[in-house]
Amino acid sequence: MKHVATVSALALAGGLTLVTPPAHARPASDDTTAIGGTLLGRHGLVVDPASQALPKSEASAFVVADADTGQVLAAKDPHGRYLPASTLKILTAVTLIPRLDKNKIIKPSADACNVEGSAVGLTQHKIYKVDDLFRALMMVSGNDAAVALAETNGGLARTLADMNAEAKRLQALDTVAKTPNGLDKPGQSSSAYDLALIARAGLANTDFREYVGTKVANFPAPGGKHYEMANHNRLLGRYPGMIGVKNGWTTKALGSFVGAAKRDGHTIIVSVMHHEGSFWEEVKELLDWGFASRGRVAAVGTLVGPVPQVKPTKPVGGPPVAAPAPARPAAAQDSPVVGIGALVVAVGLLGGVVWVVYGMRRRSRVRREDPLEP
Template sequence: MKYVSAVSALALAGGLTLVTPAQARSASDDTAPVGGGLLGRRGVVVDPAAKALPKTDASAFVVADADTGEVLAAKDPHGRYLPASTLKMLTAVTLIPRLDKTKLIKPSAEACNVEGSAVGLTPHKIYRVRDLLRALMMVSGNDAAVALAEANGGLARTLADMNAEAKRLQALDTVAKTPNGLDKPGQSSSAYDLALIARSGLANADFREYVGTKVANFPAPGGKHYEMANHNRLLGRYPGMMGVKNGWTTKALGSFVGAAKRGGHTVIVSVMHHEGSFWEEVKQLLDWGFASRGHVAAVGTLVSPVPTVKPTKPVGGPPAAAPPAPPKPAAAAQDSPLVGIGAGAVAAGLLGGVVWVVYGVRRRSRARRDDGFEV
């Protein structure tokens, strides 16, 4: 990994500030922020030899090379913001390996009545997990998120799994309090973490399918099906766009993570806390990323997940024999014959479901969806 050298600069509000040799070395210090010391800056950090960065109104962003993990440019990358529906990436990354995508589930009334963006689930056992995951990532279904959490054993267990997965990925700015990203005190993420989570998700074929599907059919009661379209406005419009997820709430404002692949290379852009429309700005940041990758010094890196620790084998010969058990009282030996107890394994059937897009037939009035689309 090549970090910005001593002559590299940070584009801050007051102008360019040169990075000293000590600051450049701090990018690899153990006490530095995840990904490198320069990523602890609140302002824009980029190699001064690079082309000028496109303008963006986002409070935080990251442009990264997904193949090498190099962070090419960033602004307040570890600043903690409300993630809105971009948190659903973590929900998907967590639950895809845990749930059988072919299983049917029956969502609860609570799941069917979640506020915000929804696909219109009804309490019938007609939904498969894989279609709920499509709804989660394509149309930001808050009801689908809760139904998936139920299929995973409940909300508390799912949130514990999500937060454990965030720690495994080293997304340490991320705290999940909901499975759908609806605002809740204590919930947070960062532009760095969103890029990290997206990179992890894109390594999974099912995740890539869900975020890259433009249009899909979903079942409804009575054997009917409805059609829904992906909310990602760059999918099919920006060359090489793969996904991933947008979000919006009144407190979080706009957020988006996008990944595109060209010439065998993938670039990820994440933006957070954007007051207006970010689509054109994301396109320009992606263009900048493709033009800059391999030609600029990295300012940090998207780190790898924490490795799984495997049990170690004993060294130096066989383990010592266990000490003999003390003799049992005679009465106990006579009254209690030894009984062998076998351990059995219990397989948990994780049930899934599919989603239903209701065309204008919702029982609740909503002023705005969580992802920023009008209802």
């Protein structure tokens, strides 16, 4: 396998296309410290020049990665920060699936039921399982389901803290969650790299894969009824091997999408951000390119693993043993004279204490009985 350093040298020689980042994107802090590799700090196209022609994309940023090895095969402004829209729900699901009992039945609040934007249509009835809400979150992008799940997790503040902590654990450092549903809010951001990274973490979870890969499902309604909802991912059932994951759109964020497909035992992830038009055909072409290029091109970076959890270590040789009390001098141990003298002194001190206590109690009793006592 070729090394990233080879691609770096080719980039310096002019083999890679570099463009100025768009004004709406907040750039990565430093090319040399970009998560996943130095080349991923660039803002233009980054790809092995020896590879076959990379499909064109109108997205301001994208990543094509091998989910099995973590290798980034091609990218454009991978660490540029953009509004994520509903693709942020991937982080919501990755964060909350391990924390919530999927069989728990909940009653949404009025705030959850009345949230703006895309919704599954929650009502204030205790008829919804957490499992139903996750399915609505990932299939039909229910903003109301996102808020209801956050409430079940202890509230919006706690859920956002959990989401941002999970992003840091995954090393998705371009991602800042200000809402659980991706509705635009100042300070909220993600990147094509982070979305691919978070989606890869989600695909390792069986429940996550089931939610993002379901085409049609029933959703509870009052009165013991239900209605049918269909997945918004247009590539499910249409692109060979499509697994999921999630699309998003707002007027400020424009179109965004993360998709994963599996062929011949290998999985490719494509993420796109800030796309002005329809991205579905472009995603299909990028997936095709990824399957054709994996194992044949030099990687330009890596989808890193999560931060290792540090576990407390036990002392070598077993639990600590208390040091023995210092031994008394031999004279103090063996001399009967010293022992008798110590006993006499102790008895004298005890007698003095008894006498003082008796006197204090007598004076106290006098004060209680006669307030004129000086």
